[in-house]
Amino acid sequence: MDKVLKIGIIGCGAIGKDHCRRIMDTVPGATVVAVSDYVPAAADETAAKYGIRSFGSDCDGMIKDPEVEAVVITSIDPTHHDYVMKTLAEKKWCFCEKPLSLNGKDCEEIINKELEIGKRLVQVGFMRRYDRGYAEMKRIIDSGEIGAPLVIKACHRNVSQGPGFKTENGVTNVAIHELDICRWLLGDEYEDVQCVKVRQSANSTKGYDNPQVMLMRTKKGCFIDVEVQVADGYGYDIQCEVVCENGTVKLPDPYAVVRRSRPAGWDSLNPAESMPIMTDWKERFIEAYDIELCAWVQSVLAGKLTGPSAWDGYVACVAGDAMNASRGTSQFRKVETMEKPELYK
Ligand SMILES: NC(=O)c1ccc[n+]([C@@H]2O[C@H](COP(=O)([O-])OP(=O)(O)OC[C@H]3O[C@@H](n4cnc5c(N)ncnc54)[C@H](O)[C@@H]3O)[C@@H](O)[C@H]2O)c1
Secondary structure, three states: OOOOEEEEEEOOOHHHHHHHHHHHHOOOOEEEEEEEOOOHHHHHHHHHHHOOEEOOOOHHHHHHOOOOOEEEEOOOHHHHHHHHHHHHHOOOEEEEOOOOOOOHHHHHHHHHHHHHHOOOOEEEOOHHHHOHHHHHHHHHHHHOOOOOEEEEEEEEEOOOOOOOOOOOHHHHHHHHHHHHHHHHHHOOOEEEEEEEEOOOOOOOOOOOOOOEEEEEEEOOOOEEEEEEEOOOOOOOEEEEEEEEOOEEEEOOOOOOOOEEEOOOOOOOOOOEEEOOOOOOHHHHOHHHHHHHHHHHHHHHHOOOOOOOOHHHHHHHHHHHHHHHHHOOOOOOEEOOOOOOOHHHO
């Protein structure tokens, strides 16, 4: 019989439940055998739905349990570093949702532990690399058909944020996706970065900056401009355009169908062309998450990880640290990483 990877999930919130459903219903070669959450009832509820074990709030016990071969970390951002380190201490496979940690220093510890083990065991949930749109953009850029990339213009807009959200989380939790995808698209590294506060939206009344504009310059001299809104008042809107020497590539909108009609309930004689804009990140990248977890399971079963590594998680966090440190200074901050270890080359 084919091998089936036995997974334990830490964190049964929005994405934890979604990944659990995905692994149970969609991903071949894997099954969830156990779940845990700081709130025991959250774990119990998910466990009951699938008839699997709940470790309640004993996340550490679940990591150590001999039946659990791989750990998926979908708890809140500040917990990631600790759970990754505990999973590595057991020398188990680990899929950690973004961000890998809250800062570059904590990621360094993870890297050092992987180096000590001598094997990549950690993958970071940078699922955009598995999105068809981004993947096709990268293929075209890498082909060289439209020349070298010069500039990226992007935006990341969310509808709203939950309690406790802070300005710096616009980088560590939100723009961390762009910090990964831009260097991946360009095959380049960051030289320096700067976060700029611009005119604030009336939707921003909860004590955090909104919008923020994030600027990155790369070692090859590319310029990246990402507008980040965490309360945009209308939808979950992700856009990205890469300007190259002889053309551009642009991320497609997820809906392919454009409607041309007279909108319902509209008295005007004027018809309109329209396309829905999503509000839920789970739907916007649903296919990318599916492909990401299928690829992760296949690579684990093959014994060699191929997806975004602890190094990728580290670089994004180091760039995020510099981004946050630059806020209010009107200056670019250098992105200084350690030498890239052989393991990640
Ligand atoms: N890749 C992506 O696009 C993507 C999308 C959404 C969320 N995420 C990441 O996934 C993580 C979870 O996000 P979410 O939207 O599901 O949040 P959520 O708030 O819905 O769920 C988080 C869960 O973690 C639990 N938790 C809190 N502290 C814990 C602890 N110390 N130990 C164990 N569990 C704990 C909470 O009880 C909750 O059930 C975050 O790190 C987020 O950045 C990634």
